[in-house]
Amino acid sequence: MDTEQTKETLLPLSGRVTAVAIGAALIVITTTVPYLTLLNAFFFSGIFIAGMVAIYYAVIHHQVRLTYNEAFILGSFCGFAGGMFSETLSFLLIELTGYRPGMEGMKLLLDWARDMAAGKPELAEQLRVLAEMETLALAPMELTLADLFIGILFASMFYAPVAGIGGMFTVFRLKRQAARGR
Structure with a gap:
């Protein structure tokens, strides 16, 4: 080198x-x-x-x-x-x-996480947290x-x-x- x-x-x-x-x-x-x-x-x-x-x-x-x-x-x-x-x-x-760069990617990742957790009751709390995160992320600012x-x-x-x-x-x-x- x-x-x-x-x-x-x-x-x-x-x-x-x-x-x-x-x-x-x-x-x-x-x-x-x-x-x-x-x-x-x-x-x-x-x-x-x-x-x-x-x-x-x-x-x-x-x-x-x-x-x-x-x-x-x-x-x-x-x-x-x-x-x-x-x-x-x-x-x-x-x-x-009103467009926030990166929101569509974040939405894709959240949807992917929801799909992975579907039908798994032990992940219900994590799904609730994901729903709150999505609501906060998409709120007007x-x-x-x-x-x-x-x-x-x-x-x-x-x-x-x-x-x-x-x-x-x-x-x-x-x-x-x-x-x-x-």
Whole structure:
């Protein structure tokens, strides 16, 4: 395995900006588009993939080598920007149209849980809790700007490291392929 080098990367600023834009766009897509939001129900895999794709683009398009640290930082910027834009778009969708991203996926998961528990009286209490959760989740909501800023803060805190790890994974895979001579 290669050792980390301390020299500055050769990735130009425009390449970094483009990579962050690609990663942020993929995060917005996987967190707001109906049914694609289900990707993130599996350990934030949509955000992880966004970090992977952004770093892959940067490395392949600009033909540069990134260290793991550089890939993590660039991927984290993707996650941070994606979290900001995703939360802002979600806020606007809720306020302007009443649509809450991710509700259809949650409804599918709740229906699946109900189907699995059907005919099992020992799970009656869990079904009651699921019904209460669904009622609360589908209830109309009022959001304030404070809610938006708190949402941006939390989304960015969670999305940044996940996308950064996705970027590191891409560098790991590319270095492994290069070592094999592909």
